[in-house]
Amino acid sequence: MSSMKDVAKLAGVSISTVSRVVNNVAVDGNTKLKVEEAIKKLRYEPNLLARSLRQQVTSRGETLFPAPYAIYEKYREYAKTGASYPNQPGQGKKLGFAGNYGTQPFCIAVERNLIKHAKLAGFEDQNLLLLDNQYDPDIALRNADIMLEYAPDLFIEHQALVKINSMIAIKFADAGIPIVAVDVPIPGAPFMGCNDWQAATMGGEFMAKLIRERWGSWEALDLVILLQNPVGGEMTMLRSEGFATALAQEFGEQIETKILRADGGVGGAEQAKIAMDGILRTYPNAQRIALTSLNEETMAGALVALQNANRWKSDQIIAVTLGVDDLGKLQIRKGLSNGGVAFFPEKYAEYLIPAACAILEGAPVPSHMYVENVIITKENIDQYYP
Template sequence: MAGHMDTIIGREGKMKHASKPAPAEGTKRGYTIQAVVRAASIINAFQSTSEVLDLRVVAARTGLHKATTFRLLETLVETRMLERAGKQGYRCCVQTARAKRYRIGYASQSNLLPFTTTVSDSLGVAANAANIDLLVLNNGFSPRVALQNAETFVAEKVDLVVDSQINVAVAAQIAAKFSDARIPFIALDIPHPGAIYYGADNYKAGRMAGRHLARWAEKNWKNGPEQIILLGVDAAGPLLNARLTGVLDGINEVGQYARTVPTHHYDTKGGQFEATLDIVRRHIRRRKPERALVGAVNDSTALAALQAFREVGLERACAIAGQDGSVAAREEMRRASTRLVCSVAYFPEMYGERIIQLALDVLKHKPVAPAVFVPHELITPQNVDKIYPNDSWMKVKPNRV
């Protein structure tokens, strides 16, 4: 039918027909079945057939009451439009047509850091679940490569960029390239001009570690520490090294040690293990520490420092705080009498889902905060199994096929 027809009576008394304009999109029509509309909204809440949502998320995305949402979900399961995934999850069995398949660029900091590798893996999984194309490049700790990668994303005309690079010297240049191309971007861990920041509250995380170090020293060293070692990343500027400022302030809050003992700050060349190992070896030879508190910018530098003390038989002369809560750090904290006394976890395995949701909010022009901080939690040898109870699964060898 070409359109809706209303019958009217003209001035001549003759029957005439006038075209009635179609209702505007979103207008409730007389023949619309609202139950079907609601069921369709449930199906459209799923962004792909691999995405698993629970009742709370579906209700939030559709704006429907939870009770209504539950009844519709169960009905759609019965009709095989949805299927249950786990105890509380649902998965859509219908591939819906999408107006646009987004393409997101992701530049990882490096594939050498366990934390970054975990973030990259979780982003890949989340992008696939959201039906998003992810173009992955590697900045490799290089400002030159980071600039080249930014130019590649612009040339590829991606819809949004997630950038993880630590060199503040080129942050403004990278930001300008994306701004000129009108490409929104999310900066991981290191803020960039004009970007939405996603990552740690570095100072807060440092204070958590510093307070725990000082409490550990009060409990285990009668005379307290005689030196403090800080392992930072100077290329990232004051923002990442705010973790170390927080460490000192946290120590002062508890024990006042940072005001009475010498402090040694070292640049670890991007937070890498081998560079840190050499630095701490040299420090041990020169300073001969007896009771050293070590605040590290990440777990790679923390573990390198621990190895340097351990290989010369001075492990008991240190107490070390890491950052990231990495798998390797958690494994070390399960060793009896370890001197890696804590690490602050940011849960990188959860970054992907949260970053992709943030990216979708930006692309759909929803209001977003200029900075999104990740959850922080102090991990110690005493609580590591409680916070990460499933780590042992990763050590189980699969049965041979």
């Protein structure tokens, strides 16, 4: 049986272009003709579920056209049940995944969840290739080449550096292999992950609330530290800049005189610790500090720096984390952080695998698939993680 990948190869176009033709989305006339000729020659037919969802007929003979992402949403419903997908859309398909950093709690949760849901969708062990980018651009590029040699039907990429993602996007576009990007955008690929601006403004509003409750006013605060990840690109920077916006809305534009932005690295504890060590040396008299960072691992590095400098006092530090992975849960329960904006990494595959299945059937998926966000504190953590 021919696949969309076969059609793309014969027509000399990308899989996404074939998808647009199949779904009657406007493309160049010559391109559409080439794709239609390839479809006819290969006798390719879209998946039965896809066809039934694209067009349904009522008992009165009226044709119904459901929402454009009906197939993706159908698979989302399957995923949320935690049961096997009825039609096993992944059966016989090859799926590739490269994680951001295999030993980081957040990434571990994402990968475990992805393996679980891939199997529920019918992907078999021998057709899953899992790699670890290790926060290293050179390794990420090597992994991309390994993945290209493996030639999956679809590649899910979780990689922190925007520049590297642009290079990877070109390689896979040339090979006609679709990509789904995780947490950091990839040109031309649908994005799945956190709405960084929403998460950051939620975190900033929570931080502002804590500042008022604990110290009464902005004037009583010495310093706000935003440990950022500049190489992650504009979207990742929003993850901290939203804090500044929320604080300005609460306390006024004068907040900028007390906000310090620093490069906290791409996600590891050591880089964040080094950055925080330097900040504490530069601001030896800052006692009342509010702090956020890219994730809980970088927060761990910042907290170690505070402890080593004898600057850690629970009533003098407000720490708001992002992600709430296993490390983040521990930080909240031990009182090392005041709370965090949850990304629920253990649910990422409930978006990723439905998207993969829909794309492989030629169905469109949303350009951005965002996880839900919730503020989790010591008071409510057991409601979400008993």
